[in-house]
Amino acid sequence: MAERAKLAVVTGASLGIGLELAKQCIEHGYDLIIASDTEEIQEAAAVLRGLGGTVEAVQADLATRIGIDQLYTTVARQGRPVDVLMANAGRGLGEAFVDQDFADIQRVIDTNVFGTTYLLHRFLRDMRNRNEGKVLITGSIAGAMPGAFQAVYNATKAYVDSFAYALRNELKDTDITVTCLMPGPTDTDFFETADMLDTKVGTDKKDDPAMVAKKGFDAMMRGEGHEVTGFANKMQAMMANIMPDDALAEMHRKMAQPGTAKH
Template identity: 65%
Template sequence: MDRQFAIVTGASTGIGYELARICAQEGFDLLIAADEPEIQNAAEALRNEAGAGSVEALQVNLATEDGIDRLYAAARARPIDILMANAGRGLGHAFLDQDLARIRDVIETNVAGTTYLLHKVGNDMRRRNRGRILITGSIAGFTPGSFQAVYNASKAYLNSLSFALREELRDTEISVTCLMPGATETAFFARADMLDTKVGTEKKDDPAMVAREGFDAMMKGKGDIVTGLKNKLQTVVANVTPADMLAKQHRKMAEPGTAKT
């Protein structure tokens, strides 16, 4: 039998790598992408997974239309059974202190690039009336992100887009699942300049656990999955807490200088 084919973005490290690893273990052929050379090392490791199919890696800027076009072309018109839109950027510190170029990179990666990829692949899936989509949102999307404002806003967008797209595809054979983790032990906080914050230094979730819960939810066709009991409780509280209070609480986690000593 022909192997199924999956695309995973942001797969060089962290949750994206673990999602790709599960796909390899499940026997999928893989196309993985990231904007850093470590994606080649990730591909080599994935090829060594028992049962893995072919693994192709692409270093490409997923914040640009050209980068998304290159990723799409690398699929060589092969039907995409699973799309895991996981690539993302974080950014800490106060909004007015952030570099505008880095703000744009967060928006272009998390929002514009992901939207373009979903639109291209989603239309292919609709023509075939078959496919699974996993979008990596975040519980951050439920909270106004003081000292992480643009990132949280971008995740609110992805969470919302995922639920809307799922409803629009309700009468098809295409499933859309939103993976909403909390703080996870990845390179995210170092890259976002948040190692001097409380959230950046406290204990975090295991990316392998987060990926497994997300993958399983996707395969069951669920609409969303919040990983970890603590994160589930936080989302319940966030839904009934005034926005200004949530912003004050987030400040305690993300303001520079709040790191545990």
């Protein structure tokens, strides 16, 4: 009897780090269910199938219970356990907090905090019942510092980073591993959708999403607790542990304040 192909679920997989994580899964022989709230998820599925993968795409609003339930139901219909869960869906938002539209603020919180939490609650119960599985949660080094001009985004990532470490500890006596991927600025559409193209961080050189995804995937496969990608980001994460919060907020301001872009 042939050994079954393992199944991976990747959220936020239409572009950027999520798409590259899905490519890593294909490269390592996983069947895929990918999800995003955009129509581009179908294009991503076509790309992944072109690499030889078996892929099912789900377009769902991953900031809502309905959307997460839609993804969960699609996975359940397969009648197969999820071997790898990559909770990658996220949303950014720049500019000063008081200048932001609150609907945009709520969207960031709902996607990064509520959506991530509910997704993990639904899928981790099944993994715990089987006592098997690997989880990769995309946090950020942004969660390690007060994010002046990205206040809500950084706060949500502080939640995600902390949540990932807590889950890892709760599950330490099981055969389930939880890894937190903590990238820095990465060359994706993040800064465009967050309206940050007129900032220093938006115009500075960024990490390759394929590199970030490979580092995260490899760390997950090794069962490590976290992976900070890139030397500069590792240094920044170290500084966040020793610098006062006021100094960190001022440092972030110089990167993220509108009008600081290099020309």
